[in-house]
Amino acid sequence: MMLMKKRAAANTRDRKPAKSAGKLFRAVRSRHEMAPKKVLVTGAAGFVGHHLVEQILKTTDWHVTTLDRLDTSGNLNRLVGINVWDIEKHRVRFVYHDLRAEINDSVARHLGGPFDYIIHLAAGSHVDRSIEDPLLFFMDNGIGTVHLLNYARRGGLRLKKNADPQARTPVFEGKFQYFSTDEVFGPAPEGVAFKEWDRNNPNNPYAAAKAAGEMAAISFAATYRMPIFITNCMNIFGERQHPEKFIPLLIKKVLAGDTVHIHANRNKTQAGKRSYIHARNISAASIWLLQNGRLLDGSAMQGKYNIVGEREVDNLTLAKLVAQYVNEYLAAKGKKTRPLKHEMVAFHASRPGHDMRYALDGSYLASEGFNVPVAFDESLRKVVRWTMDHPEWL
Ligand SMILES: NC(=O)c1ccc[n+]([C@@H]2O[C@H](COP(=O)([O-])OP(=O)(O)OC[C@H]3O[C@@H](n4cnc5c(N)ncnc54)[C@H](O)[C@@H]3O)[C@@H](O)[C@H]2O)c1
Incomplete structure (x- = not known):
């Protein structure tokens, strides 16, 4: 009788609708399957990092430990603002650490590894700041990456069952x-799109320091047989981006009636160009690659993936689109619209270290089976509207 009651209770529980992604995954996972994956995301209080955490919470049952030092661009309110936060926050932990310092035993205990996946986003990310203080960027993006790789190889990344942790090259199960x-490749002439293993030609300290991190990752994969892959992404946009980045800055300037400077060639006839991709799509590609991607193997043939923007646009076209969406929003609220005021500026003089065009070839990722969804205009319109509704992010 007691047993029947228990079974009935269990059946009732099974019939209840799953309220969250985590619960849904737990409901469908057989009781013999493994525990949910443990993931470490560095830089999760940053713009891209918090979108990745959001996608993980929405599409997997993974448990996420976030690591960040909360500098000028880090803000935990990004995580708190994601729309499944209240029901999924039990799957997220935060550890404060600045990766310029090694992850010592005490910090490692706070992190609580080993992890199935380590996703390394923490970095100085603003080109102008890197031009002001290049050493800081090499500390964050170069040394910081080596500290994380060292942590991964010394117990941070999950080993295969029964692997000897003391072995010179232990056998790993997790992935990094x-x-x-895209900036590591430097400027792309018109008609050129760089492939994954093309030469690096970083033209500013940010790009050079990111390339340094790549080199460290490639060397650790070869030397310590660590399961690592690299993704090279183009310009990313989305909700809660730092206000010094181009799209939020455009919204702010249009609203204030300020003149927007459009970086252009020497004779100011052609605006600089970039490809843009929504952070949601980058995050989806990342999650797919963690499960399906190939790893670096020392051959310079695999383990590197370009994630290509949904659309290449020049800075003037982008400014016009943003101004259009800002004005649509203002008009819908019955408010006065603001025309875009802009001025073409020769970027060689005004912004040394900034390149006219970046471009990547995304055919490899597509051939492996992942296609980036294309909805640039609609995504941009939504981001502009969302930002106008949340002016605290401007
Ligand atoms: N935003 C883009 O368009 C873009 C494009 C391609 C690649 N990326 C890469 O994506 C990653 C994230 O970019 P983002 O735009 O979210 O940057 P962001 O500046 O918004 O976030 C970076 C986060 O890393 C943290 N951080 C920086 N240095 C740290 C350190 N030493 N220790 C611990 N935490 C540290 C910051 O506090 C911040 O929260 C970076 O690695 C960047 O190079 C970004």
């Missing part, structure tokens, strides 16, 4: 993703 940028 180094999140890099």
Whole structure:
């Protein structure tokens, strides 16, 4: 009788609708399957990091430990603002650490590894700041990456069952993703799109320091047989981006009626160009690659993936689009619209270290089976509207 009651209770529980992604995954996982994966995301209080955490919470049952030092661009309110936070926050932990310092035993205990996946996004990310203080960027993006790789190889990344942790090259089960940028390849002439293993030609300290992190990752994969892959992404946009980045800055300037400076070639006839991709799509690609991607193997043939923007746009077209969406929003609220005021500026003189065009070839990732969804205009319109509704992010 007691047993029947228990079974009935269990059946009732099974029939209850799952309220969250975590609960849904737990409901479908057989009781013999493994525990949910443990993931470490560095830089999760930053713009891209918090979108990645959001996607993980929405599409997996993984448990996430976040690591951040909360500098000028880090803000935990990004995480608190994600729309499944209240029901999924039990799957997220935060550990404060600045990766310029090694992850010592005490910090490692706070992190609570080993992890199935380590996703490394923490970095100085603003080109102008890197031009002001290049050493800081090499500390964050170069040394910081080596500290994390060292942590991963010394117990931070999960080993295969029964692997000897004292072995010179222990056998790993987990994976490490180094999140890099298109800027490591330097400027792309019109008609050129760089492939994953093309030469690096970083033209500013930010790009050079990111390339340094890539080199460290490649060397650790070869030397310590660590399961690592690298992603090179193009310009990313989305909700809660730092106000000094181009799209939030455009919204702010249009609203204030200020003149927008459009970086252009020497004779100011052609604006600089970039490809843009929504942070949600980058996050989806990242999660897919963690499960399906190939790893670095020392051959310079695999383990590196370009994640290509949904659309290439020049800075003037982008400014016009943003101004259009800002004005649509203002008009819908019955408010006075503001025309875009802009001025073309020769970027060689005004912004040394900034390149006219970046471009990546995304055919490899597509051939492996992941296609980036394309909805640039609609995504941009939504981001502009969202930002106008949340002016605290401007
Ligand atoms: N935003 C883009 O368009 C773009 C494009 C390509 C690649 N990326 C890469 O994506 C990653 C995230 O970029 P983002 O735009 O979210 O940057 P962001 O500046 O918004 O976030 C970076 C986060 O890392 C943290 N951080 C920086 N240095 C740290 C350190 N030494 N120790 C601990 N935490 C530290 C900061 O506090 C911040 O929360 C970076 O690695 C960047 O190079 C970004």
